Amino acid sequence: MPRTEFTPSITTRPVYPGLSPVPGAAALMLADASGAEALIELALQDAALIAAAHVIYIPEGAPFGAALAALHPKHYHEGPSFSAILPRFRKALLDAHMGTRLYLAGSETLIGLAMAEALAAGLPVDAIQSDHRGSIARRMQCVHCKGITEGVTTDPFTCSHCGLTLFVRDHYSRRLAAFQGVCVDAETPGIVPELQEIKP
Amino acid sequence: MTARQLRVAAVEPLTPLVTRFRFECPEGGSLPLFSGGAHVVVEMPDDGVLRRNAYSLISDPMDGSGYDIAVRREDAGRGGSRFMHTRVAVGDLLRIGAPVNLFALDLTARKHVLIAGGIGITPFVSQLKQLQRLQLPFELHYAARSRAEAAGLRLLPDLPQVHLHLSGEGKRIDPAVILQGQPLGTHVYTCGPQALIDRVAEVAAQKGWPRAALHAEAFLAPPTGAPFTVTLARSGLKIEVSPHQSLLEAIEAAGVDAPWLCRGGACGQCETEVIACHGRIDHHDHWLSDSDHAANTKIMPCVSRFQGAELILDR
Numbered sequence: 001m002p003r004t005e006f007t008p009s010i011t012t013r014p015v016y017p018g019l020s021p022v023p024g025a026a027a028l029m030l031a032d033a034s035g036a037e038a039l040i041e042l043a044l045q046d047a048a049l050i051a052a053a054h055v056i057y058i059p060e061g062a063p064f065g066a067a068l069a070a071l072h073p074k075h076y077h078e079g080p081s082f083s084a085i086l087p088r089f090r091k092a093l094l095d096a097h098m099g100t101r102l103y104l105a106g107s108e109t110l111i112g113l114a115m116a117e118a119l120a121a122g123l124p125v126d127a128i129q130s131d132h133r134g135s136i137a138r139r140m141q142c143v144h145c146k147g148i149t150e151g152v153t154t155d156p157f158t159c160s161h162c163g164l165t166l167f168v169r170d171h172y173s174r175r176l177a178a179f180q181g182v183c184v185d186a187e188t189p190g191i192v193p194e195l196q197e198i199k200p
Numbered sequence: 201m202t203a204r205q206l207r208v209a210a211v212e213p214l215t216p217l218v219t220r221f222r223f224e225c226p227e228g229g230s231l232p233l234f235s236g237g238a239h240v241v242v243e244m245p246d247d248g249v250l251r252r253n254a255y256s257l258i259s260d261p262m263d264g265s266g267y268d269i270a271v272r273r274e275d276a277g278r279g280g281s282r283f284m285h286t287r288v289a290v291g292d293l294l295r296i297g298a299p300v301n302l303f304a305l306d307l308t309a310r311k312h313v314l315i316a317g318g319i320g321i322t323p324f325v326s327q328l329k330q331l332q333r334l335q336l337p338f339e340l341h342y343a344a345r346s347r348a349e350a351a352g353l354r355l356l357p358d359l360p361q362v363h364l365h366l367s368g369e370g371k372r373i374d375p376a377v378i379l380q381g382q383p384l385g386t387h388v389y390t391c392g393p394q395a396l397i398d399r400v401a402e403v404a405a406q407k408g409w410p411r412a413a414l415h416a417e418a419f420l421a422p423p424t425g426a427p428f429t430v431t432l433a434r435s436g437l438k439i440e441v442s443p444h445q446s447l448l449e450a451i452e453a454a455g456v457d458a459p460w461l462c463r464g465g466a467c468g469q470c471e472t473e474v475i476a477c478h479g480r481i482d483h484h485d486h487w488l489s490d491s492d493h494a495a496n497t498k499i500m501p502c503v504s505r506f507q508g509a510e511l512i513l514d515r
């Protein structure tokens with residue numbers, strides 16, 4: 001799956017320049033189905049980096065597990081979802097020292113959630129690299145009720161918590177790993193712009 | 201620069217080469233507080249030459265009753281430290297600038313590792329007081345040649361986080377050991393000789409530390425050198441820079457107002473456009489990029505010098 005090219009936006013909108021090997025004390029890697037190939041490409045650039053890495057993979061039914069395991073990372077672990085791998089990911093961050101580099105690949109939600117965990121654990125933002133591949137569905141926070149709606153692909157969309165019709169902003173919270181959704185018809189109740197597919 | 205006249209309240213030798221000076225308000229009263237790592241610029245009227253040297257504050261940042269500095273006597277230097285050591289006595293009045301901090305702690309860090317070489321201990325003395333007050337995790341590594349030369353021994357608290365590395369006693373500082381296994385979110389600060397700063401940066405890069413977690417202050421005194429001539433195009437002046445004068449000092453001595461802040465090649469404030477350069481600029485600053493240095497289109501007059509036929513500045 002190729003890297004997603006996003007159109008330029010405001011500065012808070014995250015960008016995902018891709019992965020390139022950095023020599024360091026240790027490497028932690030996390031990918032979902034759409035990001036697995038990014039880790040395989042990284043291994044082609046630097047086999048030694050993968051050999052010393054802790055790789056965590058969320059296959060979501062995709063067939064890349066065998067190929068990743070065949071790269072012989074120091075630790076290899078698969079789990080069915082982000083919440084399933086979270087205890088292991090947190091433990092890896094807890095045991096990590098300065099010099100550890102984190103490589104994230106896959107959907108925006110996976111990258112965002114993993115990055116928020118890593119930052120909360122004290123990993124410097126400059127020690128994190130990311131490669132966006134696959135779905136551009138967004139994790140949205142309703143700024144009114146604060147509820148999170150996952151997998152949003154249209155603009156506007158309906159908040160799954162309070163039911164307001166929300167406009168999809170590029171304003172992003174690194175702490176919440178979510179974009180901000182703002183009521184689109186607050187001043188003209190019921191008058192809602194035409195539904196559009198979200199574009200990269 | 202807002203400078204004010206302060207009275208020398210104490211002069212105390214810490215080692216044969218390093219002396220502590222304390223400044224207080226002549227009228228009594230309180231001075232502005234500062235933050236750990238801040239420095240002041242001391243003005244020294246030395247036989248018709250006005251020298252201005254920057255010194256780290258070593259007193260408590262939250263104590264406005266006075267400012268303390270520690271000055272190492274550099275006999276090969278331009279004369280500022282010699283002036284402090286030989287001409288300044290208790291009761292004298294000297295003009296001191298307001299505190300400026302170009303070496304502040306990054307308070308987003310989870311832990312602070314401070315590495316000092318020699319007189320580079322000075323900014324850490326006030327940082328340590330700030331770290332203790334905020335109850336933040338830290339460790340300090342202080343490298344010196346011998347106990348007798350280590351002025352910091354008189355200034356540092358007796359704490360288990362303070363580690364002494366005396367090369368004379370066979371305990372050389374090893375940045376690779378210090379950086380090993382530090383927890384996520386650690387920031388490292390180095391102050392001392394350039395070789396120590398470079399070594400810490402090199403070890404950190406090998407271990408994969410991001411650049412943003414590294415902070416350094418080279419205690420850069422303007423180097424001495426051969427005399428040279430400079431043309432100040434805007435002022436229509438041609439001035440001589442003597443061996444023991446910095447270019448900035450020579451510009452000031454000619455009565456031309458020029459911007460400055462750190463006087464140590466770190467802050468960028470004195471950056472000046474070069475109109476023509478026939479010869480070689482000896483860039484000594486940490487401000488301009490390598491490509492700027494190579495292009496010779498900008499100069500930092502607080503520390504850099506010139507050799508050659510002609511240098512014309514937009515000043």
Ligand code: FES
Pocket residue numbers: 459460461462463464465466467468469470471485487500501502503
């Ligand atoms: S005065 Fe700060 S770089 Fe020259």
